[in-house]
Amino acid sequence: MTGLFITFEGGDGSGKSTQSALLVAWLRSEGHTVVTSREPGGTDLGVELREIILHRRGYIAPRAEALLYAADRAHNVATVVRPTIERGEIVVQDRYLDSSVAYQGAGRVLDGVEVRDLSLWASEGLLPSLTVLLDLDVVAGRARLTADDKVFDRLEAEANDFHARVRAGFRELADAEPERFLVLDAARNREDLAAEVRAAVLRLL
Ligand code: TYD
Numbered sequence: 526m527t528g529l530f531i532t533f534e535g536g537d538g539s540g541k542s543t544q545s546a547l548l549v550a551w552l553r554s555e556g557h558t559v560v561t562s563r564e565p566g567g568t569d570l571g572v573e574l575r576e577i578i579l580h581r582r583g584y585i586a587p588r589a590e591a592l593l594y595a596a597d598r599a600h601n602v603a604t605v606v607r608p609t610i611e612r613g614e615i616v617v618q619d620r621y622l623d624s625s626v627a628y629q630g631a632g633r634v635l636d637g638v639e640v641r642d643l644s645l646w647a648s649e650g651l652l653p654s655l656t657v658l659l660d661l662d663v664v665a666g667r668a669r670l671t672a673d674d675k676v677f678d679r680l681e682a683e684a685n686d687f688h689a690r691v692r693a694g695f696r697e698l699a700d701a702e703p704e705r706f707l708v709l710d711a712a713r714n715r716e717d718l719a720a721e722v723r724a725a726v727l728r729l730l
Pocket of ligand 1: 537538563564565579594619620621622624625626628629678680681
C-alpha cells in the first residue's frame with residue numbers, strides 16, 4: 526500500500542499555509558496519520574539550505590539557486606516524503622517541484638523542462654498524487670504580505686513582473702496536468718476553499 530503525497534502551490538501570500546493546515550487538521554480528525562513538510566526547509570539540512578537560499582546577502586546565480594532548491598528537495602524526498610508514503614501514510618507539503626518550474630523556470634527564465642528534469646532527478650521521479658494551486662492576482666498577494674509588515678526574503682523582494690511570470694508559469698503547469706492539479710481562486714473565502722480541497726482529497730482516499 527502506498528500513501529498519499531499532497532502538495533500546495535501558489536504565489537507568495539496566496540494562503541497555502543492556511544489551507545494546508547486546515548487540510549491536515551481535517552485528515553487527522555478523520556483518523557489519518559499525516560506528516561507535514563515544506564520546501565525549502567522540511568529537514569534539518571533543508572533548514573540550513575533555506576537560510577542560504579532565502580536570506581543570503583548578495584547575488585546567487587539562477588542555476589545555483591535551482592540546484593540549491595533541488596538539493597533541498599532531494600533530501601526531503603529521500604528522508605521524509607518517500608519513507609512516509611511507503612508506510613502508507615499521508616504527506617501534506619507546502620511547495621514542491623512545480624515551485625521550481627514556476628520560480629526558477631518562468632521567474633528566473635531558465636528552461637522549464639530542464640528545471641523540471643533536475644527536480645525529477647533529485648526526487649527519483651516522484652510526483653504528487655494531488656497538487657492544489659492557489660491562484661491569486663499578484664498585486665492582491667503582495668498586499669497580503671505587506672499587511673503583515675514583514676521583511677521580504679530574496680524571492681519575495683522580486684518585482685511584480687517576476688511574480689506575474691511565476692503565476693503564469695503555475696497556470697501553465699496546471700493546464701498541462703489537469704488530472705494532478707486542483708486550481709482554486711485564492712481570493713475566495715477560506716472555508717469554501719478548504720471544502721473544495723477536502724472534496725478532492727476524499728476522491729483519492
Ligand atoms: P515559502 O516557504 O513558501 O515562503 P514563506 O514561508 O515566506 O511564505 O517559500 C520560500 C520562497 O521560495 C518562495 O518565495 C518561493 C520560493 N521557491 C522557489 O523559488 N523555488 C522552489 O523550488 C521552492 C520550493 C520555493
